[in-house]
Amino acid sequence: MSASLNIIGELAYWQQTGIRVGAGLAAVLLIAGTLVYLHLFKLVSFMQSRLGPMEAGPFGSLQLLAEVGKFLQKEDIFPRKADRFVFAAAPFVVLMSTFLLVVVVPGGPDAWFIDTELGIYLAMAVSSISVIGILMAGWGSASKYSMLGGLRATGQLIAYELPLILAVIGVVIQAGTMNMQGIVFAQAEGSIFGWDGIGNPYILTQGVAFLIFMIAMQAELTQAPFDMPIAESELVSGYMTEYSGMRFLLFFIGEFATAGVFSAVAAVLFLGGWYIPGIDPNDNIMNVLGPLVMLVKIVGLTFVVFWARFTFPRFREDQLQKLAWKVLIPLALANIVVTGILKVAF
């Protein structure tokens, strides 16, 4: 923590925890809402030569509230043979994984939810919990479509978790720390061949890792071209088929919030995080500007994610597995070896 005035630091432990949990939940909803409106409602509409929602509020900006209201009113349907508890709990498990992921992302020198030594390691660990939620949804629905969707999702998520984690290791080696703040500071204090105008964003030295991370992230989000688990033309809606109303909304929020949070992690790892060139990273103003910088980077990275999602056709299942095991994982391993050698050499 910096020497600047830290109001949160003077509160009791349980008060700090309460504030951080509340802010984390708000961040999940805020990110999900921003992405649904900006990308799903507007960006995609413009790509498809239409206007998107226009009626509710200026430029349809209140459409989100209308949608939430609609979902809340819908009946919460349980299939007759479903395992009621597992079926009901599954969306919460998925959303909890997203929430645990958002807490590692820092927004400024003092604007963090948790500042643990193991930041990125924690992120990789909690992101794997969502698989259990997806399997619970697939099995608990007692439906063939859901079951197949759940199995496809699990096979895919296991395969792409490896390149995701291996890509991160290159950054960790270069930064010399797993702490998210440490990674931001390492980039802010770095220099490009002696020129330290913009620090050293790791996208320059870890470009391969960045590409692997973005591809694996797309697969982890089960978005096209990796949307075999949802595959609406084959499986109706995969593991989400039987969900309606509130619980479908939770899956929906989880999907978009996870896209935003993974992008935030990518922004911290590869794009310099909340750092603005020219401003001392320990300056108190960064606690206000930092989260805004992060938001801009999240929107920018998710723009790429959604661009790909609405442009590319779906992979075949065997192509999808082949890409992970035969291309991305060897590439990520080679990246680790090269990074390690260069780290020792320089």
Add this chain to the structure above:
Amino acid sequence: MIGLLAAASADMDLYVAQNIFFGIIAAQMIYAAFRVVTTANVVHAALWLVLVLSGVAVQFILLGAEFVAITQVLVYIGAVVVLFLFGVMLTRASMGADESVASEKRSMATVVGVLLFTVMAVSLIDSFEDTRLVIDEPQSTTLVSDSIFSQYIVPFEAVSVLLLAALIGAIVVARRD
């Protein structure tokens, strides 16, 4: 920061908060562990196992061992249980009670369980007696990695080779061409 509880009360005589939470989580773990072996549905058993293993992770955090706790989540919940569930669902995932789960093997399993519990309890009590272990601060990851890659490098490499051998063995067994 997760281990703040441990650090904050380090100079006190008793770790009051830790002890209370230890009790709550231990009770939850014991209940979940019983359900793992008594439930009649294989998928339910695996899901109860998630609760037991996450309880273990929380206990590690209460002890200030963040690295071990996160590894617990990554390896056991994120990989081992997921593979359990995946395997069960690929082969047989009946919705209701599964008769074949409750079999005569139960009595043998009980004997093994009690025996294992006795051995571990006796050896733990015997080696620690009433030693008080003081946790000053969360265990640093640098310390963990330094000791793995210097003092324990030989066992670490041996385990790595063993795992690799098991991996290759699994592939050889699975491939039938």
